[in-house]
Amino acid sequence: xxxxxxxxxxxxxxxGQNVTFRCDPISEHNRLYWYRxxxxxxxxxxxxxxxxxxxxxxxxxxxRFSAERPKGSFSTLEIQRTEQGDSAMYLCASSSQSNYxxxxxxxxxxxxx
Amino acid sequence: RKEVEQDPGPFNVPEGATVAFNxxxxxxxxxxxxxxxxxxxxxxxxxxxxxxxxNEDGRFTAQLNRASQYISLLIRDSKLSDxxxxxxxxxxxxxxxxxxxxxxxxxxx
Numbered sequence: 694x695x696x697x698x699x700x701x702x703x704x705x706x707x708x709g710q711n712v713t714f715r716c717d718p719i720s721e722h723n724r725l726y727w728y729r730x731x732x733x734x735x736x737x738x739x740x741x742x743x744x745x746x747x748x749x750x751x752x753x754x755x756x757r758f759s760a761e762r763p764k765g766s767f768s769t770l771e772i773q774r775t776e777q778g779d780s781a782m783y784l785c786a787s788s789s790q791s792n793y794x795x796x797x798x799x800x801x802x803x804x805x806x
Numbered sequence: 807r808k809e810v811e812q813d814p815g816p817f818n819v820p821e822g823a824t825v826a827f828n829x830x831x832x833x834x835x836x837x838x839x840x841x842x843x844x845x846x847x848x849x850x851x852x853x854x855x856x857x858x859x860x861n862e863d864g865r866f867t868a869q870l871n872r873a874s875q876y877i878s879l880l881i882r883d884s885k886l887s888d889x890x891x892x893x894x895x896x897x898x899x900x901x902x903x904x905x906x907x908x909x910x911x912x913x914x915x
Contacts, residue, residue, distance in 0.1 A: 794855060797851070
């Protein structure tokens with residue numbers, strides 16, 4: 694499968710715990726994006742990498758969120774001290790150029806209880 | 807005001823009908839535009855890009871009006887399998903891609 698892969702598919706965690714998600718983009722794509730989507734809303738931008746450089750981070754993202762893409766390949770998104778408001782679908786996408794459409798992964802659905 | 811606004815619907819249409827969705831964007835610097843399709847509890851999938859000259863892909867036609875900052879999607883001869891949420895997207899270059907909240911479509915037999 695040469696698409697965007699995300700793990701895990703589902704995560705249930707207790708409030709206050711840390712969670713980490715992984716994204717493996719399409720191998721030839723140098724751009725990687727993280728989005729968050731809640732019910733009835735479109736995907737909301739979180740952060741963007743071009744190769745290993747994190748070029749932008751949404752102002753909506755608190756300090757509890759951090760993302761890395763250490764070798765310009767896979768990326769991880771960590772949420773520390775999770776809150777119930779963090780419950781959402783976390784989507785990773787990749788693209789080869791900025792004006793091309795994105796290919797999304799299947800997402801990680803986070804539930805904070 | 808949201809940067810990309812769509813009528814949330816839902817649109818309920820019979821099979822074979824023609825249905826049109828509209829979308830407006832607020833950032834005049836937006837450079838590229840797309841429509842995505844999202845099935846329930848699935849990831850968004852690129853349906854088509856939208857060009858100023860208008861473009862067609864089978865039963866789907868997309869139009870862009872830069873002067874009015876308006877994008878449309880027309881679906882002809884609707885199929886049951888077209889039932890989904892359609893997301894309008896505007897990109898101002900680089901990472902800044904803004905998704906609308908989506909328009910829900912239900913096609914009924």
